Amino acid sequence: MIYTDFVLRISLSLALGFLIGLERQLTGHPAGIRINVLICMGTSFFTLFPMLYGSDQVFRVGSSIISGVGFLCSGVIFKDSGSVRGMNTAATLWCTAAIGILASTGIYAMAITAAGILIGSNLILRPLARKLNPITVGDESEKQYRISVICQENAEQEIRLLLINSNSCKTLYLNHLESGDVVGDKVEIVAEYCSSGKPKSNVLEGIVGQALAIPEVISAGWEVL
Structure with a gap:
């Protein structure tokens, strides 16, 4: 060369x-x-x-x-x-x-x-x-979401049932649910879900909206893990 x-x-x-x-x-x-x-x-x-x-x-x-x-x-x-x-x-x-x-x-x-x-x-x-x-039919990659709710202690069971029943929508699957004391008579309830397909922001907003409609709920929100 x-x-x-x-x-x-x-x-x-x-x-x-x-x-x-x-x-x-x-x-x-x-x-x-x-x-x-x-x-x-x-x-x-x-x-x-x-x-x-x-x-x-x-x-x-x-x-x-x-x-x-x-x-x-x-x-x-x-x-x-x-x-x-x-x-x-x-x-x-x-x-x-x-x-x-x-x-x-x-x-x-x-x-x-x-x-x-x-x-x-x-x-x-x-x-x-x-x-x-x-x-497109949808993205098959699995995504993780977390919903966190802070409420009065007397509403804990109601919130837990709400988060568990959200599993019935067939788009979110509950992986983890726990409660913990925050300050005084307040508790924080955290639920973690998995889902495949497109982002489930509308579904998550609906669950958070239902939680916020309960008078004893102080705050509620969701995030992508």
């Missing part, structure tokens, strides 16, 4: 990584220009190394890159309020690594085409997914 080929392939990796990162940065995602450029160029460096010495181990290096970048991508995936975030960013970084491999092997047209498809997919599929979201 001559020096000009090396520079051309690395330059293409840099340019494609920059374009992919620019789209991510302009749309407000954490992995922007620098990360995508570094991943695209890094995979090119690793792929070019055996080629510079005339080795035929390019395929083995490529499989190692897939594993290494996959481990790196796990660092951008995190759980937030019962939902998983960063999956799209991680998948984009993984595709960026593949594009870096294509560019480093001299398959310029395919590398450019792949980068265009990746950028186009991120730009077009995002609004499309948002439009389709309201008519």
